[in-house]
Amino acid sequence: MAALPRLAARPAASLRPGMPSARSAGVAAAAASSSSSSSSSSRRLHCSALASSSQRSSSSSSSSSSSSSSTAPEPISLLHKVLLGTGAAVASLHNPARGDMIALLSELSGEPVLPALRDAMLASPEGRRVLLQRPQIHTKSVDMAYLRGLQEGTFGKEYTRWLDWNNVGPDTRAEVLHVNDETLRYVMTRNRQAHDMHHVLCLMPVSHLGETVVKIFEAAHFGLPVSYLSSLAGPLRLSAAERAQLFGGAGGGLAGWAWREGRRVKPLIGVYWEERWEQNFDEMRAELGFEEPLPSRSQRSIVRAAAHSRSAMTSSMFAQRLVRKRERGK
Known part of the structure; x- marks a missing residue:
């Protein structure tokens, strides 16, 4: 396995808006200590250190302006969450294209799952760095031009190629x-x-097909309720041919x-991610x-069609990948 590449040539601003200076060396030391212990007491120590670090950073005006995620919203009551969640669920089922309602539902229904995801981050040195440094993925923190200029076959190059092919960007979340x-x-x-x-x-x-496949993967991997809901609703929007791709075959x-990938x-x-661009x-x-x-x-028929027209590659990025490998082999 190749060693993780570093981004020494990139300025810190190209990776993230900045780490709040109030995150002290004591927090980093608490994170490092967990590499030798995965007990529940160690997790509590990390959570306590993270909480105290967050309180210190929230008192700093420069920290609060460095990232949108550091701005704490007003807490809402359980009753308010139930009412909002019910409305968001009804709206999402009525119109699956309502991304705002799906995002709202994911927050209101997913909070019980988040501690397990936090513990998964604390279980590895890489995850602890993410949780302590709080990098953000958007165009203000990621140098997209740099990623587009990376060598073929790198993660950063594949990521920006996927964004360009699908005409999307990282600022829509x-x-x-x-x-x-x-x-x-x-x-x-x-x-x-x-x-x-x-x-x-x-x-x-x-x-529709690609999003449904990814939602099934995310449901199996992260366990967020909204992913299960999207996995059930997604096939309803597919054509008969797309449903055959989704459920048919070996x-x-x-x-x-x-589902198997999500579990494995x-x-x-x-x-x-920001440490792995290269x-x-x-x-x-x-x-x-x-x-x-x-x-x-x-899918094999899509690959054959794509050999004559790249615009035909609309059903699966896997088909796009096969075509590129075929072209490199010529």
């Missing part, structure tokens, strides 16, 4: 507003901002593959435990 705990709010923010990374790792485009189709791969919530993409997928989705008959 809604701010997390309804998670009261500051640390858990960042965990939700990190998971939300990394959604495009999950697409890239699963080799899926922004489409191993339960793409749905079966996504290493915890993605603790991956420091890492080989195939090696990173293998390190995290991903396997290639098996192409169905319909």
